[in-house]
Amino acid sequence: MSTLQPLRRGISLLGARSLASQAAPVVSNGSRQALRLRSPATRRPVARFGPALRHLQARFASSEAASKTQLYDLHVARGARMVPFAGFAMPLQYSDLSHVESHNWTREKASLFDVSHMVQHRLSGPGAMELLMKVTPSSLDKLHTNQSTLSCLLEDGTGGIVDDCVITRQGEDSFYFVTNAGRRQEDLAFLQTEIEAYRGANGADSIKWEIIDNALVALQGPLAASVLQPLIHGSGAEADLTTLGFGNSRTLYLTLPDGSRTAEPLLISRTGYTGEDGFEISIPTTTPTLPQQVVDLFLANPDQVRLAGLAARDSLRLEAGMCLYGSDITTAQTPPGASLSWVVSKDRRDPSTGNTNFNGSSVILSQIASPAKTLSQRRVGFTVEKGSPAREGAIIVDLNDESRTQIGVITSGLPSPSLGGLNIAMGYVKQGMNKKGTEVGVLVRNKVRKASVVGMPWVETKFYRP
Template sequence: MSDDLLHTSLYDLHQRSGAKFVPFAGYAMPVQFAMGVKREHEHVRQRCGLFDVSHMGQILLHGNQAAMALEQIAPIDAQGLKTGRQRYGLFTNNNGGVHDDFMAVNAGDHFYLVVNAARRSADLVLLQTGLGEDVEIEVLEDRALLALQGPEARTVLSELCPEVGEMIFMDHRRVEIEGVPTWVSCSGYTGEDGYELSVPKEQAETLAQRLLSFESVEPIGLGARDSLRLEAGLCLYGHDLDETTTPADANLGWAIGKARRQGGEREGGFPGADVILTQLANRDSPRLRVGLQGETRTPVREGTLLYDEADVEIGQVTSGTFGPSVGAPIAMAYLERAWTERNQTVYAEVRGKRQPMQVSAMPFIKPRYYRG
């Protein structure tokens, strides 16, 4: 492991817990623990897992015009976001491509953003050049980010802080958990009920150890995080999204706020609006992100080319693995529009052989987000 890699505040705890590390977005991150990726995946689906996601970027936007300014660089309905609520958003470029995806919280007197680790620097440049002088940008370097995910996450965290038990999907609150000031969002990246917890770095290990003291909670690495999010149909930037992918390509039209695309004074006004709104209105993007499920047991990986029965190339896999909860190979791919109807068969070229896969609904599992 390179000495140049950054460490999160839980690195020592991960070492003591038997983590295997890999480089990820400039950090040494745990890819798995003693249970192994498959058992970690199953544990999150059945009980509860604790993830270290402190490599993600955390940013505050201060100023009365923060919501309006954010809408100038992203097609999010920031002005319509109620205090204490969170929303998924996209930064877009002038060609309609996705610069990054992020989460935004209306925290009352400011906005709180969580952005992808690998895009943090690029996002900061975008914010600094696009928001204007009326918005103050504060990059949080002193906070860690944990994720507690799984069907028992609510029971575990409610024992330490009863008020979080009332939170529904995409709620955000600031609470104290056993003396640790914590920003809690009811969200995650697994398709399960759960929470993300932003805490001061110096108190992160204390809270993590307290959560791991519960019999139902196990540490979970990036390997299981990836298979969990893929089963949940959630995109990973740099794989399923990039600067050449439009929201229409990615089937993410729902992430464009209605107020930004249905007429009125707030329609458009964000980078690439002409391209994006035209594609959404006409439903004419040439390719679409779809789910694929294998008809054999052979996993299909990122970069695998896809063909029709006539041996014509029609697309490419962007994420793929064996889905432990599905019991079959699963993948996300971009296919030519004519091949995106469900139950059609396409063929993935794996080691010189064509493996049949069916176009499938996504997510591959039924999400269990708690909506009250």
């Protein structure tokens, strides 16, 4: 397995933030209706959102006033509907495109998402590698500089998933990683405990941990590279994005309208949470105007790039089969329990390597070795018959059991905009009912709806590999 294979496989399964959805308009032959675009200046009523939005806001809402990202004022000026999310005021959608239009725009062109609410970390020092390899099941020692892997922070003892994250090696003993906004307090407490224990055994200078106050935006869609490439300042191999593959990053400057370069370089990583080709761009805030300058560069051509919010982000990630922490994965699941065994690198399963000592390894490795004996349920995808979608919390039952015994639960679900409103969902079913083609029932509004177990993703991922 190559160093980045876990990321290449895994980015189609994990991720971080979710919102509501609605069915895409269809024409008589069932194909998706052509996208009717409005100019950015046009104002339209914002669509109503149902249970998924209420579930999400309830999960991450705080009694404290919502924080603002560095781009808050831009969102308001651009007609965003702002909602409380993971302790931040975040854009749900914008006035120029409906949710479905924004979703389809991302699949066909390029969208820009503000993800500055996510937590950016830097861990460095002689103990950084050892600490991260204790709290994750990844072979971080196999990563080259500027390479990434998708991973999980694991609870000690149980192996439960504390959070999912993307980790980038930036040097011999330096790592950059991003964790979920909705798990900010839990992650910080978890990392603080682990780091203090390590320092206690190895010295205060063994690890340096920083929370980076950068803005973070995600440029996603088939036009992402062609939009970004002309903005790269300079020339040569480093400036050529055709040599930057999925799961890799570079530190580059962008060119401002006057021909000068940005005040500081940006960390540009080829990754994302939509299934499309794209980039996540970490923007320093030492120069306070830099985030706005960068976003203005991307939005200079509205025929190619539009802003997109949480609503489109959720439907895009689910079509790509990516998990939402708090819904599809929690500390109640280990990676094998969540059908995510691939995050456990092969050499971390082999006792002969000496690398099998990580949080929860005894539990996780036994589950990988004997899943039928150790796992009671599996995470799978479903298509659900026409009608109201199966949302988070919907009960899954055995169609062959007249008593309708519960055999699982839906964790995410919505009508797929890319598939003409087809109802898709993911969830957990008991061991033995997880094979593709298995028919089950889902309780939706007190009615049993037929569903079939299917493979994921529903929409093929388009990650760029040179």
